[in-house]
Amino acid sequence: MQQKVEINGQSRRQMQKAINEKKKKSRDVTGQEDDADDDDDVSERNCPGIKSKDAGKASACSGCPSQQICASGPKGPDPGIELVQNRLEQVKNKILILSGKGGVGKSTVTALLSRALAADDSERNVAVLDIDICGPSQPRVLGVLGEQVHHSGSGWSPVYVDDNLSVMSIGFLLSTPDDAVIWRGPKKNGMIRQFLSEVDWGKLDYLLIDTPPGTSDEHLSATTYLSEADLTGAIIVTTPQEVALLDVRKEIDYCRKVGIKVLGVIENMYLFVCPCCQKLSEIFPATTGGARRMCEDLDVTYLGGLPLDPKIARYCDEGKNFITEMPNSSITDSCKNIIKELAKYRKETH
Amino acid sequence: MLDDVKHIILILSGKGGVGKSTVSTQLALTLKERGFKVGLLDIDLCGPSIPYLLQLEGKDVHQADGGWVPVYTDDKQNFAVMSIGFLLNSRNSAVVWRGPKKTAMVKQFLTDVCWGDLDYLIIDTPPGTSDEHITVMENLKTVKCDGAILVTTPQQVSIEDVRKEITFCKKTGIHILGLIENMSGFVCPHCTECTNIFSKGGGESLAELAKIPFLGTLPIDPRVGQLLGKTCVKELPDSPSAKTFNGIVDRLVVT
């Protein structure tokens, strides 16, 4: 008889066992820090997690192939959590920009919103942290490509795009644009901890955190380190087509699992305005009702839509400030509306 | 498990959302159309889109004596598909795994799936240069892999990431079969004027610079996005996309 292979259902435990067996045998080649410590899986239902004092001792642990490792591992929370909490105490609103799908415009939206927030009030201090380790985009879209970050006694000083807008990205630490960061999870984890705990932002009203696509190490690391830092919540970016929504639903599921508040969803590139005839067309057709429908289904806020405008892509590539140079465009309007929506969650600086 | 697979081709891109899965699917379907036995392996664990793109959502993978039996799209078993999407029981649940677990899963996909004898195995990857990629490279060292096809869109933000991917291939010794520029230009259905939404030609000049073959451009064509398992070269034979896919396959088949 053939047996159905499944991850969430009955045979999951079995498969996990098989995977863990295999893992033991294969401590492989590149940069091997594959220790069980990095294997805490928030989707595993009853696992207390390796950081817990019950690690290896809870009822769910019996029979788990990692039981011994867990039981003997160091206990207590990662010291990084407290470092991050202290460092970000002066940051009022901390917002993650997420999307399960790649290329939907997370980085673009992050840049547009940060610029809109900064332009709206010159007294407001805004910063962007780019935790996309393999494909950092913020240096380019914020127009500070090739800048250097400096290390001082109080930590790394970020790069200033404007008087009240600063940014930190791994892009500033690479020597050439061809440099590839070929890292496995644990190393990325270390980098993100440093970014969250060692950048000297000063007093900030907003910190927007741009993330890579997916739900993986970077997200887990950021979520863990921010767990005590009073994260405001997450903005989810999507495009209207089902392939994107498919991943975005997973992202919302992820937020709920780890307890991140979903501030709302932004639907990017939802209509195309032809520069010749000004007529609208759908490039990525919303065959399943688009983001609006998904928001209704999952009971999350629809923050607004941004049309696909070739000028945006050009401005981002050139690192120009779309918000101030195109004050009358509908995209600028939409961004302003979105930051008004966000103000509902805002905490004021003292 | 990969011993009887004649050709293995990786589809890579540094940037997310540039169309890797669409390219992977259509290349696989074009190869099948030419009479080859083809396998398609989706190692994007967090965002598997192959099951949706081929309208195979809800299909199951079974465990047989020899290993996992992939999902076949046809009775003749000329097109085999494997994706984590088949192993999840809800399409909305997130796979939130750190590296080591992803590594184990990818390894299992490479070692435990009974592909049988295949002419081509196309491997669709997630964006970036991380655990999944490192694992694939390590595991393909022992079997012969033809190389990688890189996908980019024309904008600088994407080109920048592909440059990193090229470095990755060089460092890990993966041969680069060539570069495809996707989403170059959109033809307005109202005035049929072609707009270069994301500029144009970035891919071609990068290929020249990096001395890698340029495999062609694919315009933004909403019809291609809606093929859902149908073969572009068959359904839209006169489209520019079909010409590009045919061209790429012509090249692959010769080498």
Ligand SMILES: Nc1ncnc2c1ncn2[C@@H]1O[C@H](COP(=O)(O)OP(=O)(O)OP(=O)(O)O)[C@@H](O)[C@H]1O
């Ligand atoms: N509203 C828009 N109109 C036109 N172009 C856009 C729009 N939004 C994003 N783009 C373009 O789409 C491309 C992808 O956007 P972006 O890099 O922000 O996506 P991302 O989600 O951060 O991608 P990744 O997953 O790779 O990090 C960029 O070239 C950007 O300029």
Ligand SMILES: [Mg+2]
């Ligand atoms: Mg990005």
Ligand SMILES: [Zn+2]
């Ligand atoms: Zn037009």
